[in-house]
Amino acid sequence: MSMQHVRSLSTFCPEGQFKLLDRLKEFTLLRVLDLEGCKDVKNHHMEQVCRLFLLRFLSLRHTDVTEIPCEIEKLQHLQRLDLRETLLGGAPQSLINLEKLEILDLSNRNNWRVLLKLPKGLRKMKALQRLDRFELGDDAEVAKEIGELVQLRHLGIVLIHSTEQVRESLAHSIGKITSLHSMTIENIGGSNMNFLEGLNSPPQILRAICICGAIDRFPSWVESHKQLADIYVYNTGLHGDQIFGVLCKLPNLVKLSLDKYSYTDEQLCARTEFKFPVLKMLFLVPDYGTPKVVRFEKEAMARLEKLTMRYSREDRSLQGLEHLTSLKELKLQGIKSNEALRREVDLARTESKTREKSKQFLVVVQYE
Structure with a gap:
């Protein structure tokens, strides 16, 4: 069977693909190679993959590949590279030469914790639209080069013991x-996230933001942003009305998620004056710690439709459910033996x- 005219190749069985993989070099006109979940893919097959010069799409997701050769730079037409859930410890710096x-x-x-450290020369990758969970070094x-990726639609950066200069440059680039x-x-280093206050001109079409790390308060530009629809926070260590009292002003906020250590006080209160004009989904999912009590006052979050509360092993309580008049689903998560969870159900x-x-709502119980 001739492989020369095949344009797209996908594997659907995790095993039994050795013969096919050993003939990869014959697929000279291949544009799409999807090897997701194929356990037969080994490091030595990457030599053949790097000779498929017309590839636009390459997925090695959930394979057992541990190394990508620097020859990956030869795939000059590559537009998407999926290396998620592999066994890779990193990727070669030659990736910066994939300008498409x-x-x-x-x-x-x-x-x-395995992250790809962003290399010098990143500015060459002008076509990049998505860059997720990469380490920004020192x-x-x-x-500064991040600011030259003018087509970027999603940016995911991990700071590890970064210097003040690096953080300031990142804010300027964003x-x-x-x-x-x-x-x-x-x-995940020792510094805080207060540098985000220095973002003088935040992207005006920003729809979703995730802030993960200690911060004194939300940056002032967050509470005045007109397009933010989805906010996720954890490890922020905020208190009082620093969350609900600020975010309630956002005109397009639809979804809010609070994870572990996002809030330090025992009680988190959605006050009557906190209207949240379009908020429909609220996720309170810390593994442990505070808040212990979440309280809703009358007319607060009047449009909330879905509420998720994670109890895990903790003694938590919801107060004021009767004020959530638009609620359609309440999901309660935790250990089955948790008395507080059973009481809340x-x-x-x-x-x-x-x-x-x-006006009745569905109560969903999810045991861990």
């Missing part, structure tokens, strides 16, 4: 990327039954 690459994803399924010049739709900034089901049939 639009989407680059990398993760190690056995170690979430080189301020690389942080302000230059007018095409940015979503952004994740994660700090009973109270929620009772509250739902007291409503008119059209």
Whole structure:
């Protein structure tokens, strides 16, 4: 069988593909190569893959590949490279020579701490639209180069013990990327996230933001942003009304997620004056710690339709469910033996039954 005219190749069985993989070099006109989940892919097959010069799409997702050769730079037509859930410990610096690459994803399924460190010369990748969960090292010049990726739509950066100069350069770069739709900034070093206040001209079409790291308060530009629709925070260590009291002003906020250590006080209160004009989904999913009580006052979050609360092993409680008049689904998660969870399930089901049939909500229990 001739392989020379095949344009797209996908594998659907995780095993039994050795004969096919050993003939990869014969697929000279191949544009799409999807090897997701194929356990027969070995490092030595990458030599053949790097000779498929017309490839536009390459997926090695969930394979056991541990190394990508520097010859990957020969795939000058490559637009998407999916390296998620592999066993890779990194990627060669020669990736910066893939000037047509639009989407680059990398993760190690056995170690979430494995990150690809952004190399010098990143500015060459002008076509990049998605860059997710990459480590920004201690080189301020690389942080500046991010600002030259003018087509970037999603940026995911992890800061590890970064210097003040690097953080300031990153803030300046973010302000230059007018095409940015979503952004994740994660700090797992010793510094805080206050540098985001220095973002003088935030992307105006930014729709989603994830802030992961200690911060004194939300940057002032967040509370005045007109397009933000999805906000996720964890490890921020905020308190008082620093979350609800600020974000309630956003005219297009539809989804809000609060994860572990996002809030330090025992009680988190959605006050009457916190209107949240279009908020429909609220996720309160810390593994442990505060808040212990989440309270809704009358007329707060009047349009909320879906509420998720994670109890895990903690003694938590929801107060004021009767004020969430638009609620359609309440999802409660936690350990089955958790008395607080069982109590809340009973109270929620009772509250739902007291409503008119059209106003009742579904109570979903998810045991861990």
